[in-house]
Amino acid sequence: MIRYEALEALPVRSALPALGNALEGHGTAVLVAPPGTGKTTLVPLALAGLLGEGPARRVVVAEPRRIAARAAARRMAWLLGEKPGGSVGFTVRGERAVARHTRVEVVTTGVLLQRLQRDQELAGVDAVVLDECHERHLDADTVAAFLWDVRQALRPELRLVAASATTDAGGWADLLGGAPVVEAPGVSYPVEVVWAPPARPVRPPHGMRVDPALLAHVASVVRRALAERAGDVLCFLPGVGEIARVAGQLGELGDVEVLQVHGRAPAAVQDAVLAPGRRRRVVLATSVAESSLTVPGVRVVVDAGLAREPRVDHARGLSALTTVRASRAAGRQRAGRAGREAPGAVYRCWAEAEDARLPRFPAPEIKVADLTAFALQAACWGDPDASGLALLDPPPGGAMAAAREVLRAVGAVDPRGRATERGRRLARLGVHPRLGRALLASGEAGSGEAGAEVVALLSEEPPREYGSDLADALRRARRGGDAYSGRWLAEVRRLRAAAADASRSPGDDSAAPLDVRPEPGGGGPGSAGGGGIAGLVAALAFPERVARLDGGSYLMVSGTRAELPDASPLRGTPWIAVAVADRPLGRGHARVQLAAAVDEDVARAAAGALYEEAEEVRWAEGDVVARRVERLGAVELVSRPLSDPGPGLVRAALLEGLRQEGFGLLRWSPEARVLRQRLAFLHRHLGEPWPEVSDDVLHARVEEWLEPELSRARRRADLARIDAGQALNRLLPWAGGEAARLDELAPERITVPSGSRVRVDYADPGQPVLAVKLQEMFGSDRSPVLAGVPVLVHLLSPAGRPAAVTADLASFWRDGYKGVRAELRGRYPKHPWPEDPAGAEPTRHTNARLRG
Incomplete structure (x- = not known):
């Protein structure tokens, strides 16, 4: 039974006529509706004709996150008096609740992307709603661009709605061909802003690290909010680790329940958060709770002011999340959670003066993320450089170039960037192309089922408590008993099915099977081990991160050095394959988060494209060193002396020495x-x-x-x-x-008045120097000039010590000589000291010689 009372209470209802007119007249629309208005739930039901008005249509709703997709489907089904899987269903990775008669299907943007690659026409779909498009996730931007292509070239009748609470409405309208912008009124309960900065300065976020002092402060603000306000408290933190830390610091809160919600949280916990609580609650959440989800009972928001964004170090081939200050747009979204049902308050854990310095919007993911998967999607779509795609922001050229290099290395694209058959198979797997390559190659090596287990482990990183050894993490996941292992097992099943489907597709010669097998007992399908297959998959996925022990650290074949955690059981292992690593700001070495042991044969096979033999002649340790070297990228495998190196190589080495x-x-x-x-x-x-x-x-x-x-x-x-x-x-x-x-112009020596030939010092190219005994210059009233430059004359005492410096002898005889004469003639009485040096005879001799 349809819950009409709940439907009529949703403010977006008043915008439905304008939205319908926009779609009838233009086929596309941008819907701007504040949180809590019902845009995610009422609009799809109305477009599908499930409310008794309008024709029956099939509508697909794309959400950026699994938790939001499941929650939206449950809410719409509840409004219709049904359960998910009837008129309203959902499909997320590893879970599907859809029937033949389903009219509204909620999917993640990743699922919709896969569907578009399989069926560009989206046969049977009448309308697509892109929800929360302001978040600018890469998959969402890509889906929007593909859908616009479909509408332009194949299905002009396909209706598109870009919906968001806070978005660049003008930009999206232009992107969708001048789409009308429809605005819906919101329920705007007032939200009081309380500025609650730490009493003492805290260190800014650094990579994934958040100052523990800030987290302790956030926990104290949560306690303060519980004491000062009524209702549930929703606290925003950047990641799972910070949520766990704050939860631990809150300890016992009496009759208050503490819940942790994030993308990895078990479905039961997510469901509990989205249902009314029987007692007061503190919900510690990542940005998944910023939009699409209504957490009932929340009257207070505590905002740590941080978010996580992807970053890529293209030079080292490392990608990771980093902690940044949340944007002002995110701050407004978070604060709005406190005013969804009644007046509320937001406690912001930073100073009011800092607010104006925050970025206006979060960085679009296309600007900062690894674009390898995007580049493969674009190539499979037929637009390898993405230049023809309708995107709000073009992909950076450097990131696209790096992505194409990876795709060429795994055989996903040809030299012109067009998708190969292997590339199309990889795109259908629903994982990063690197992991897809490892999944297919491990199957070719006879370990496909176990390979799927490792790929599932890497597609959603295991909890930190699983440790840094990938093989150990695989054994823990196999044992089960925690929420992560349940999700992991579902993904293993999906990957095995996807790999089997891909293996039935026609192949090509873009990537030959690898002649490599996991070591005996090393994690084949029935093995309890996992070391061999874990290392094989990691090496296949990240061949440039195969690394050999070199001193106290590891040298990857990419040339980057990496360090294992102190307590890692892998320390001292001769070869490892690094699956997950980051490079903290200010450090030259990468920090290994997850790796597996491999032997040299696996290393050579996986990174074979980087193997080379070369004559190496270079200047080292002060001389020419000539060797024949076998290398795996930057890792030197074998070196032998080279007895007869090529003359050109020797000459280059000598020049380097110079x-x-x-x-x-x-x-x-x-x-x-x-x-x-x-x-x-x-x-x-x-x-x-x-x-x-x-x-x-x-x-x-x-x-x-x-x-x-x-x-x-x-x-x-x-x-x-x-x-x-x-x-x-x-x-x-x-x-x-x-x-x-x-x-003539720059003589080595010049003849002075005494007849001596004195060496000229050209050490200073600005002005040459003539060092000569003072008595040898008697009778000369001009300094020597060379190439038009007056020589700087250093007049020396009879003992050869400096007595005076001049470039103008006439001036010196007139003004400076008297002082020098008074000082030196008593010390050197045998030498001539005439009162008129300009008119005296120059000499190299003493008075005694002169008289004789």
Whole structure:
């Protein structure tokens, strides 16, 4: 019996006529309706004609999460006086309640994506409602783009509704061809905002880590809310670990029941949260409770202000969730949960001044997530680069390029990016293409059933208490007894069926079967072990993460170093395959979360595409090292000395040595060093054709000045025999005849008034220096000039110590000489100290020699 009273109380009812007119006239519509208005439950029933008005239609409702899909189906069935599986049904991964006469089917966006790939026309479906599209999940964006293609090319009569509580209505309207925007009034009970920041600063989130001080503060705010307000409390936290920690800190709350709701929660717990409680409740939830779900009895929300978003390190091939500040849009959604049924309050665990600095909306998943699965879906759809898809945000080019590399490696696409038959088989499996490749390949290796067990384990990571050893985690899941193992077993059944179906599809040569088997007793279908099959599947799924023990850490074949937890039973294992890892901010090494032991044969087979044999000639430890090396990516397997390396490789190694250690490896006589300094001086002040002789330029012009000596060299000792000065002479401007002026423009020595030939110091290319005894410059009233630059004269005492520095001798004789004369003539009485040095005879001798 239809519950008309409950239906008529839903505010979205007033928007149904406008929505119907929009769909009749345009075929698409954007429905904006605040939480609690009934958009998720009443609108599909009305579109399907189940309320006694309008023609009978088949409607599919797409929800972003399994918990929301199941809850929406139950609610709609209740409104019709039925149970799920009748007029209203649902399909989520691993669970289906649909009958032949079902008119409204609620599915997850992932399920709808799979259905579209199998049947692009969606035969028999009259309308699709994309619920909660503001969350911008990648699957939801992809489904919307595919549905628009279907409507444009195959089924113009297919009706599309994009529905959300808070969304970019204009953007979605444009995406759906100028769709009308229909707004529904909401039940807007007032929600008081209480700012409850921690008394002392807490550390910002760092990767997956949340400051325990913040979680302790959140627990205290929950207690405060229970004391100050009536009704149930809904507390938003970023993840399962934080929920468990806060639950532990709340301890006993008297007659208050503490419930934990998240995507991994057992169905019974999810059902209990969505049903009225017999006593007061505290519901600790992730973002699954932000939308689509109404938790009855909630009057208070406590918001930790955090969320989890995916991030990808493309350079290292690592992807993980990271903790971020929740957006203002998410904050409004969360606060709205307190006002669904009556006036309420939201306690925000941050300062009011911080609120304006929060991002307006969450980051679209297409901008930050691993796009491998998306790229495969696009390729199977016939648009490999996704350029023709109607998307609110285009996929980043770098992420798409990385995704296509992975797809090519697993044989899912051809060199032009088009889906292969294997790629289409992988897309139908409903798991990440990496895991799909492992599932199919383990079947080809004779371990398909056990392979499905490991893939199920990796498609939804096991609880942390299962440990870091994938084989141990598999054994725990097989033993059962907890909520996770129940979901795992359902997924194993689904994967076995999907793999069997895929194996019946026509194959191709895009990925040959692997000649590898799990080790005996290592987890075949009837084995109690699991070590062998766990390692095989992890290596097949993540070949670039196969790693060998190297010192105290592991070196992956990708080149990234990884560290196991201190208590991991895998520590010391020679080879592992890393299934789950992240790289904490500020750390160079990856941190292994889940891995399995493998032997070298499995490592070589799984990562065979990265195997190479090469002659390696490089500069290492101060000399040329020549080896024949076998490598698995960055991991060196075997190395043998190379007796006769190629001359080109040797020359490249010698050049690398010169770059690393400098041209000091050559033989530099004093004359050669001076020549380089003289050339640097001339280039600075005269420019071309005098060459620049900096290290960078000499490296760039090495063929002009260091050949043929370099081509004859084989090792460091040969470099030390090369006369750098002789080689450097090749850079002099011989062709134009300017080289003959070298001694004129920048002489090694110049003749001073005493007749001595004194060496010029060109160490500073800005100004040459002439260090000469003061008495040898008597009678000269001008400093020497070289290439137009006055020489800086260092006037020395008779003992050769600096007495004065000048570039203007006339000025020095006039102003500075008297002071120097007064200071030094008593110390050196045998040397001449005339009162008029400009007119005196220069000399290298003492007064005694002069008199004699």
